[in-house]
Amino acid sequence: MSVSPRRLRVGAIALAALVTASSTACSAGGSGGNGNGGTAKTLTINTSFVLKTLDPGRIYEATGLTAVHSLYDTLLTFKGSDVSKPVPALAESYEASADAKTFTFKLREGVKFSDGSPLTADDVVFSLNRLKNVKASPAVMVSGLTVAKTDERTVVVTSATADPNIPVVLAMPSTGVVNSKVAKENGATDAADAAKSDTAQQYLDKNSIGSGPYVLKSYDPSAQVVLEANPNYWGTKPEFGRVVLRNMDVQTQKLTMQRAGGSEIALDISGKLLEGLPGSLKTSAMQDTVYFLFLNADPAVSPVTSNAKFNQALRAAIDYEGIAGLYGKGAAPGAGLVAPAYPGALPASEQSKRDVAKAKALLAEAGLTNPTVKFNYPAITYKGVDLGTVATKVQGDAAEAGIKLELTPQPLTTFLDEMRTGKMALGFTPQSLNYPVADSLINNMSPGQATALRSGWTVERADPAVVAAGKKVTETLDLAARATAMQEWQRAMNAASPYIVLASNSSTVVASGDLTGTDYTAAGWQVDLAAVGRE
CATH class of the missing domain: 3.10.105.10 (Dipeptide-binding Protein; Domain 3)
Known part of the structure; x- marks a missing residue:
């Protein structure tokens, strides 16, 4: 197996982005439990933003991974806090060759993008090839892969070297499948020169074109990101119609959670900072x-x-x-x-x-x-x-x-x-x-x-x-x-x-006592926003 060294955040190198985020201040945003126009329940996520883009082909930072996981489906995923084995998502099943070089994915039927158009094998191939050829930070995960379709519901991923972890790679948010037609219309390409010719990031920072449980409503990387439920979602619809991710320093997160009225989550309170929180709050840690x-x-x-x-x-x-x-x-x-x-x-x-x-x-x-x-x-x-x-x-x-x-x-x-x-x-x-x-x-x-x-x-x-x-x-x-x-x-x-x-x-997820499904996951997206519900 060959694993690129850039897949690992070793030591202080991992600190650079996170420490920068810790200096951010609280920004105004929606409050937990308020409705969207009086009709949709709102879930509020408080976190120190580590956010550069919402383009799945370029996403690498913590806050972006949390959002992109809910905007774009991947072939496989993880359930709750269990990261030991990927489970079906866009792929209803897959098979691995004995030499761990060839992986065949069978796509589930009836999946639609948020605009109502069908998701096909061509979209999967385009998305993975674009990720590889854009050559941004997450591209190292797929640099040795070749992707092709054998029919409209079958995608074959081939690794240049034996790698039994390819299913895990294909559960990562950066492998999220985009609507290739819309992407191409807005500057995206999966060509070999995509690192220079792809110009879709600006569009993808303002518009989501995935099949995930949420769609992007607004994006301000210094203040807040707002998601709304995808009306065309193929899976179980999320309980919250609106999710607001607010940029907030950790001390303010703690103060906010100490008086949280409901439907609110903090992602950066851990260790000694957990001391003094009300017993009514729920915590999930790994x-x-x-x-x-x-x-x-x-x-x-x-x-x-x-x-x-x-x-x-x-x-x-x-x-x-x-x-x-x-x-x-x-x-x-x-x-x-x-x-x-x-x-x-x-x-x-x-x-x-x-x-x-x-x-x-x-x-x-x-x-x-x-x-x-x-x-x-x-x-x-x-x-x-x-x-x-x-x-x-x-x-x-x-x-x-x-x-x-x-x-x-x-x-x-x-x-x-x-x-x-x-x-x-x-x-x-x-x-x-x-x-x-x-x-x-x-x-x-x-x-x-x-x-x-x-x-x-x-x-x-x-x-x-x-x-x-x-x-x-x-x-x-x-x-x-x-x-x-x-x-x-x-x-x-x-x-x-x-x-x-x-x-x-x-790492710990701190949630108000009325919430369920707030398990922390070490898969990269911290908490599955669409899995969060209310008791």
Whole structure:
């Protein structure tokens, strides 16, 4: 299997867009429970906007994914919070070849676009080819795919390499099917030169041309996005006739939810920020983010952090339970690089534990006495937690074992720039996935890959057992067996990689007590707007 490294939001790179969003202010919008013209119930979604476009061929940011998921149907989807197995959407069924290279989708009958015209195999082929050829950020998911139809209801997707995760890819919002006729009339093309010749984004930011449960009513990327129920929707019609996504900073989200009268959701309240919320509110959370240290494996950068015994000493010195406590509700001590929300995560029984005596012994074996290391981290608050607080805790834990860490807080951009140089001795960052395939980590964090090289971790410096464990994952085509192989890879990484996983933390949906169907999903769209109902 070949997975593009850009499918993974590794470390602080993932922070850039999210941190920018955290500085946004509350904007005016519709209020929960109010009708649209007195006839339609309104659902209000409060979130710090991370939004650049609603063009499915270019969508990559969190807020856009939430909206696009409800505007454009995909071949497959996920139900609720379960991201272990895609379920039918536009495709009523599909078959995969034994070599995991060919996937045949049978389209359901009677599906119409929001303008009433029928959805055909041609629309699917056009949409996926456009996504590939526009070459925006999400195109990496389909760059190795070829799409064709065999008849009006059958679409065949062929992968250049064996990839059992193609069904998951085809559940992502960026693979949403557009009305190809209308799209072409407004500048869209699926031609090989679409990256230059496609001019449809401006139209698609103002108009939706999908078959999803909602249609776009208005779009203001700085203030709010309004959706209305699609009168031609082929599936179960959503209970709310109108959805308003409001741009609101997280502190204002908390204040708003504390006095929410009904039919209101907040998407950014998590961890310590959950404290003090009324018991009448509903929460749904999944541990989809891990926080880890990375030590430089290049002796020329740091003879201390590149020492394998020092690595294991620092690993043993850390109070993982105490660090998880800093994150608040929904956090847990670190186990492996795969967050618990995804198949292939290590069980809670394998969470890391502190052993200061072992740490001191390992330092002695390494021939190190009171070693000193510069410790860089981004000076920001992420998901309600000041990363400086966590870094200070790590510093204190290390000191008890005889390790001195010199805290070096940096502005985010400075941290990112220095991290990319590969010259940072010790750093700290979160990690999340763009879509629910944990084995995408292999082609980012294994030795010699993009993220690994930022820590100077080449194949030559790696334990052959780690390399072999990663290779086994990519060669395993059965998904259940692959998840097991991922666990073995993480155990090998814990034993001999430059990464130390500190904790896992949850993303949370906070909803007013009158709502149902507000499950948080790690599939990318956070909450399925059309699944939300009222008791």
